[in-house]
Amino acid sequence: MELIVSLPRNDVELARAAADSGAEALKVHMNVTHAASGTTFGSFGEEATAVREIIEAVKIPVGLMPGADPQALPTFDELKALADDGLDFVDIYTHHMPLWFIDLPLRLVVAFSAFDGLVEPVYYTTHLYWPPAADSNRIWMAEGSIFSKDEYGQPFTYHDFRRLRILQEYVDVPLIVPTQKAITPEDALWLKRTGTGALMIGAVVTGDNAESIAAATGRYRRALDRE
Numbered sequence: 001m002e003l004i005v006s007l008p009r010n011d012v013e014l015a016r017a018a019a020d021s022g023a024e025a026l027k028v029h030m031n032v033t034h035a036a037s038g039t040t041f042g043s044f045g046e047e048a049t050a051v052r053e054i055i056e057a058v059k060i061p062v063g064l065m066p067g068a069d070p071q072a073l074p075t076f077d078e079l080k081a082l083a084d085d086g087l088d089f090v091d092i093y094t095h096h097m098p099l100w101f102i103d104l105p106l107r108l109v110v111a112f113s114a115f116d117g118l119v120e121p122v123y124y125t126t127h128l129y130w131p132p133a134a135d136s137n138r139i140w141m142a143e144g145s146i147f148s149k150d151e152y153g154q155p156f157t158y159h160d161f162r163r164l165r166i167l168q169e170y171v172d173v174p175l176i177v178p179t180q181k182a183i184t185p186e187d188a189l190w191l192k193r194t195g196t197g198a199l200m201i202g203a204v205v206t207g208d209n210a211e212s213i214a215a216a217t218g219r220y221r222r223a224l225d226r227e
Contacts, residue, residue: 001196021217067092070098178200
Protein backbone atom coordinates (compact mmCIF):
# COMPACT_ATOMS: atom_id res chain seq x y z
CA MET A 1 0.00 0.00 0.00
CA GLU A 2 1.40 3.37 -1.07
CA LEU A 3 1.51 6.35 1.30
CA ILE A 4 0.37 9.64 -0.25
CA VAL A 5 0.30 12.99 1.55
CA SER A 6 -2.34 15.55 0.59
CA LEU A 7 -0.81 18.95 1.34
CA PRO A 8 -2.92 21.56 3.17
CA ARG A 9 -1.10 24.30 1.22
CA ASN A 10 0.94 24.35 -1.96
CA ASP A 11 4.16 24.97 -0.07
CA VAL A 12 7.65 23.62 -0.76
CA GLU A 13 8.50 23.33 2.94
CA LEU A 14 5.45 21.14 3.56
CA ALA A 15 6.22 19.05 0.48
CA ARG A 16 9.78 18.40 1.59
CA ALA A 17 8.65 17.54 5.12
CA ALA A 18 6.33 14.86 3.76
CA ALA A 19 8.78 13.49 1.19
CA ASP A 20 11.67 13.35 3.65
CA SER A 21 9.51 11.48 6.18
CA GLY A 22 8.45 8.63 3.91
CA ALA A 23 5.67 9.81 1.60
CA GLU A 24 5.67 8.05 -1.77
CA ALA A 25 3.58 10.69 -3.55
CA LEU A 26 2.08 14.12 -2.88
CA LYS A 27 -1.21 15.75 -3.83
CA VAL A 28 -1.55 19.51 -4.38
CA HIS A 29 -4.68 21.55 -5.14
CA MET A 30 -6.21 24.35 -7.23
CA ASN A 31 -9.62 26.02 -7.54
CA VAL A 32 -11.10 24.65 -4.33
CA THR A 33 -11.78 25.39 -0.68
CA HIS A 34 -10.40 22.34 1.08
CA ALA A 35 -12.95 21.24 3.67
CA ALA A 36 -10.54 19.39 5.98
CA SER A 37 -7.92 22.14 6.22
CA GLY A 38 -10.11 25.19 5.65
CA THR A 39 -7.63 26.41 3.02
CA THR A 40 -8.76 28.12 -0.17
CA PHE A 41 -6.58 27.28 -3.18
CA GLY A 42 -6.45 29.73 -6.04
CA SER A 43 -6.67 29.47 -9.81
CA PHE A 44 -4.11 27.95 -12.16
CA GLY A 45 -2.49 31.35 -12.55
CA GLU A 46 -2.25 31.78 -8.79
CA GLU A 47 -1.00 28.27 -7.93
CA ALA A 48 0.99 27.03 -10.95
CA THR A 49 4.31 28.51 -9.84
CA ALA A 50 4.07 26.91 -6.39
CA VAL A 51 3.09 23.57 -7.94
CA ARG A 52 6.10 23.68 -10.27
CA GLU A 53 8.38 24.52 -7.34
CA ILE A 54 7.06 21.48 -5.44
CA ILE A 55 7.57 19.20 -8.43
CA GLU A 56 11.14 20.41 -8.71
CA ALA A 57 11.82 20.18 -4.97
CA VAL A 58 10.92 16.50 -4.41
CA LYS A 59 11.84 13.23 -6.08
CA ILE A 60 8.47 11.53 -5.66
CA PRO A 61 5.36 11.77 -7.88
CA VAL A 62 3.20 14.87 -7.48
CA GLY A 63 -0.47 14.87 -8.40
CA LEU A 64 -3.01 17.67 -8.70
CA MET A 65 -6.59 18.06 -7.56
CA PRO A 66 -7.49 20.62 -10.27
CA GLY A 67 -10.73 21.97 -8.85
CA ALA A 68 -14.33 21.45 -7.78
CA ASP A 69 -16.01 23.66 -10.39
CA PRO A 70 -16.04 22.21 -13.94
CA GLN A 71 -16.18 25.78 -15.32
CA ALA A 72 -13.04 26.86 -13.43
CA LEU A 73 -10.75 23.92 -14.17
CA PRO A 74 -7.36 24.46 -15.82
CA THR A 75 -7.44 24.04 -19.59
CA PHE A 76 -6.02 21.07 -21.47
CA ASP A 77 -3.00 23.13 -22.50
CA GLU A 78 -2.38 24.32 -18.93
CA LEU A 79 -2.48 20.77 -17.56
CA LYS A 80 -0.32 19.50 -20.41
CA ALA A 81 2.23 22.20 -19.57
CA LEU A 82 2.32 20.96 -15.98
CA ALA A 83 2.70 17.40 -17.25
CA ASP A 84 5.66 18.55 -19.34
CA ASP A 85 7.12 20.03 -16.14
CA GLY A 86 6.78 16.72 -14.31
CA LEU A 87 3.25 16.56 -12.89
CA ASP A 88 2.41 12.86 -12.58
CA PHE A 89 -1.36 12.53 -12.07
CA VAL A 90 -4.64 14.37 -11.59
CA ASP A 91 -7.21 13.44 -8.95
CA ILE A 92 -10.75 14.72 -9.47
CA TYR A 93 -14.30 13.83 -8.44
CA THR A 94 -16.26 11.94 -11.08
CA HIS A 95 -19.01 14.59 -11.15
CA HIS A 96 -16.44 17.34 -11.82
CA MET A 97 -14.35 15.61 -14.50
CA PRO A 98 -14.97 16.53 -18.15
CA LEU A 99 -14.43 13.75 -20.65
CA TRP A 100 -11.46 15.50 -22.25
CA PHE A 101 -9.44 14.62 -19.14
CA ILE A 102 -9.23 11.11 -20.60
CA ASP A 103 -6.89 12.47 -23.29
CA LEU A 104 -4.51 14.17 -20.85
CA PRO A 105 -0.90 12.88 -20.81
CA LEU A 106 -1.29 12.23 -17.07
CA ARG A 107 -2.35 9.33 -14.92
CA LEU A 108 -6.00 9.69 -13.84
CA VAL A 109 -7.47 9.19 -10.38
CA VAL A 110 -11.24 9.49 -10.11
CA ALA A 111 -12.79 10.19 -6.71
CA PHE A 112 -16.16 8.82 -5.63
CA SER A 113 -18.09 10.71 -2.96
CA ALA A 114 -21.31 10.57 -0.98
CA PHE A 115 -22.75 12.32 -4.06
CA ASP A 116 -22.32 9.00 -5.91
CA GLY A 117 -24.84 7.14 -3.76
CA LEU A 118 -22.30 5.55 -1.44
CA VAL A 119 -23.71 6.84 1.85
CA GLU A 120 -25.44 3.47 2.24
CA PRO A 121 -23.69 0.18 1.45
CA VAL A 122 -24.13 -0.74 -2.18
CA TYR A 123 -25.80 -4.03 -1.38
CA TYR A 124 -28.94 -2.01 -0.58
CA THR A 125 -29.40 -1.20 -4.27
CA THR A 126 -29.00 -2.77 -7.67
CA HIS A 127 -27.76 0.51 -9.13
CA LEU A 128 -24.02 0.97 -9.41
CA TYR A 129 -22.70 4.53 -9.35
CA TRP A 130 -19.19 3.98 -10.71
CA PRO A 131 -17.97 2.93 -14.15
CA PRO A 132 -17.33 -0.74 -14.82
CA ALA A 133 -14.06 -1.60 -16.55
CA ALA A 134 -12.58 1.64 -15.26
CA ASP A 135 -9.12 0.82 -16.53
CA SER A 136 -10.46 0.65 -20.10
CA ASN A 137 -11.13 4.38 -19.73
CA ARG A 138 -7.53 5.14 -18.67
CA ILE A 139 -8.42 5.33 -14.98
CA TRP A 140 -5.32 4.50 -12.93
CA MET A 141 -6.77 4.52 -9.42
CA ALA A 142 -10.03 5.38 -7.64
CA GLU A 143 -10.32 7.47 -4.49
CA GLY A 144 -12.95 6.46 -1.94
CA SER A 145 -13.83 9.95 -0.70
CA ILE A 146 -17.20 8.77 0.54
CA PHE A 147 -17.67 10.50 3.90
CA SER A 148 -19.74 13.62 4.45
CA LYS A 149 -18.18 16.78 5.89
CA ASP A 150 -19.89 16.28 9.26
CA GLU A 151 -18.07 12.93 9.57
CA TYR A 152 -14.60 14.43 9.06
CA GLY A 153 -12.26 13.70 11.95
CA GLN A 154 -14.55 11.12 13.55
CA PRO A 155 -13.16 7.70 14.59
CA PHE A 156 -12.81 5.12 11.81
CA THR A 157 -15.14 2.17 12.47
CA TYR A 158 -15.76 -1.31 11.12
CA HIS A 159 -18.81 0.04 9.29
CA ASP A 160 -16.58 2.55 7.49
CA PHE A 161 -14.08 -0.19 6.69
CA ARG A 162 -16.82 -2.38 5.15
CA ARG A 163 -18.16 0.48 3.02
CA LEU A 164 -14.70 0.96 1.56
CA ARG A 165 -14.22 -2.78 1.05
CA ILE A 166 -17.54 -2.97 -0.86
CA LEU A 167 -16.40 -0.10 -3.08
CA GLN A 168 -13.09 -1.88 -3.69
CA GLU A 169 -14.96 -4.99 -4.84
CA TYR A 170 -16.84 -3.00 -7.50
CA VAL A 171 -14.02 -0.99 -9.03
CA ASP A 172 -11.39 -2.74 -11.11
CA VAL A 173 -8.52 -0.40 -10.24
CA PRO A 174 -6.63 0.06 -6.94
CA LEU A 175 -8.44 2.10 -4.30
CA ILE A 176 -7.00 5.16 -2.53
CA VAL A 177 -8.44 5.74 0.95
CA PRO A 178 -8.15 9.35 2.20
CA THR A 179 -8.14 10.22 5.90
CA GLN A 180 -11.44 12.08 5.93
CA LYS A 181 -12.13 10.13 9.11
CA ALA A 182 -9.41 9.82 11.74
CA ILE A 183 -7.78 6.67 10.37
CA THR A 184 -4.95 5.75 12.74
CA PRO A 185 -1.70 4.03 11.72
CA GLU A 186 -3.14 0.83 13.26
CA ASP A 187 -6.35 1.22 11.21
CA ALA A 188 -4.17 1.64 8.13
CA LEU A 189 -2.70 -1.82 8.65
CA TRP A 190 -6.17 -3.34 8.20
CA LEU A 191 -6.55 -1.45 4.92
CA LYS A 192 -3.15 -2.73 3.83
CA ARG A 193 -4.00 -6.33 4.76
CA THR A 194 -7.13 -6.24 2.62
CA GLY A 195 -5.46 -4.90 -0.49
CA THR A 196 -6.07 -1.15 -0.44
CA GLY A 197 -3.90 0.47 -3.11
CA ALA A 198 -2.91 3.61 -1.18
CA LEU A 199 -3.57 5.56 1.98
CA MET A 200 -3.74 9.32 1.47
CA ILE A 201 -3.18 11.23 4.71
CA GLY A 202 -4.26 14.83 4.97
CA ALA A 203 -5.03 17.64 7.40
CA VAL A 204 -7.38 15.59 9.61
CA VAL A 205 -4.40 13.50 10.78
CA THR A 206 -1.32 15.50 9.68
CA GLY A 207 -2.05 19.01 10.87
CA ASP A 208 -1.04 21.95 8.72
CA ASN A 209 2.62 22.74 9.45
CA ALA A 210 5.89 21.15 8.43
CA GLU A 211 6.64 19.69 11.85
CA SER A 212 3.25 18.01 12.28
CA ILE A 213 3.23 16.73 8.69
CA ALA A 214 6.71 15.22 9.11
CA ALA A 215 5.76 13.59 12.41
CA ALA A 216 2.48 12.16 11.10
CA THR A 217 4.01 10.91 7.85
CA GLY A 218 6.74 9.19 9.84
CA ARG A 219 4.21 7.44 12.10
CA TYR A 220 2.24 6.05 9.17
CA ARG A 221 5.43 5.09 7.32
CA ARG A 222 6.73 3.10 10.29
CA ALA A 223 3.39 1.37 10.81
CA LEU A 224 3.05 0.35 7.16
CA ASP A 225 6.63 -0.88 7.05
CA ARG A 226 6.02 -3.23 10.00
CA GLU A 227 4.08 -5.63 7.74
